[in-house]
Amino acid sequence: GAGVSQTPSNKVTEKGKYVELRCDPISGHTALYWYRQSLGQGPEFLIYFQGTGAADDSGLPNDRFFAVRPEGSVSTLKIQRTERGDSAVYLCASRSSGGALYEQFFGPGTRLTVL
Amino acid sequence: AQRVTQPEKLLSVFKGAPVELKCNYSYSGSPELFWYVQYSRQRLQLLLRHISRESIKGFTADLNKGETSFHLKKPFAQEEDSAMYYCALSVASGTYKYIFGTGTRLKVLA
Numbered sequence: 001g002a003g004v005s006q007t008p009s010n011k012v013t014e015k016g017k018y019v020e021l022r023c024d025p026i027s028g029h030t031a032l033y034w035y036r037q038s039l040g041q042g043p044e045f046l047i048y049f050q051g052t053g054a055a056d057d058s059g060l061p062n063d064r065f066f067a068v069r070p071e072g073s074v075s076t077l078k079i080q081r082t083e084r085g086d087s088a089v090y091l092c093a094s095r096s097s098g099g100a101l102y103e104q105f106f107g108p109g110t111r112l113t114v115l
Numbered sequence: 116a117q118r119v120t121q122p123e124k125l126l127s128v129f130k131g132a133p134v135e136l137k138c139n140y141s142y143s144g145s146p147e148l149f150w151y152v153q154y155s156r157q158r159l160q161l162l163l164r165h166i167s168r169e170s171i172k173g174f175t176a177d178l179n180k181g182e183t184s185f186h187l188k189k190p191f192a193q194e195e196d197s198a199m200y201y202c203a204l205s206v207a208s209g210t211y212k213y214i215f216g217t218g219t220r221l222k223v224l225a
Contacts, residue, residue, distance in 0.1 A: 042201050042215030056210045106159040
């Protein structure tokens with residue numbers, strides 16, 4: 001079956017612009033995560049959805065970042081007024097219900113470059 | 116504070132030599148730990164999880180609560196093991212989000 005997919009694979013934008021990054025989780029996975037990976041670092045948690053609701057958004061760096069998952073499947077990460085420091089690889093992961101023993105499956109990531 | 120530390124950014128070994136990738140964690144609860152691997156041009160994928168006590172591709176990892184460590188080991192490295200390895204701690208706060216270390220790049224030399 002298909003794994004987690006993310007689009008676009010690369011996004012180049014100018015400082016101050018708005019961007020949307022999309023994640024298609026594995027079908028049937030109710031849990032969805034967004035992470036951000038800066039150069040030389042491990043992925044850092046941004047936000048977690050259980051179904052349609054954002055159950056934990058404690059990792060969002062500021063109010064320029066927002067994410068939605070309106071139908072409990074596809075999720076979109078939205079960044080307003082992008083800054084050069086937002087440049088990173090944004091990873092999406094999904095997990096089936098049942099707790100921590102179930103691994104998170106990662107997408108290929110979207111590489112965001114803010115000029 | 117919840118933290119995962121991987122002290123080595125790069126580890127180079129010769130083919131056939133033993134490998135140990137270090138991971139230490141800081142967590143007040145009962146830890147659930149994972150090793151993820153990222154091969155060149157591929158996505159992050161699970162290598163192994165401590166609860167399963169399994170051996171994948173010859174790798175093993177033992178949770179040592181006394182030393183708060185979860186080191187990844189393989190007795191004989193192979194060239195195809197060259198990759199980026201990340202240790203991850205699952206936070207059992209209902210979210211099971213991961214806290215990752217900074218990763219170790221393993222290079223296995225011929």
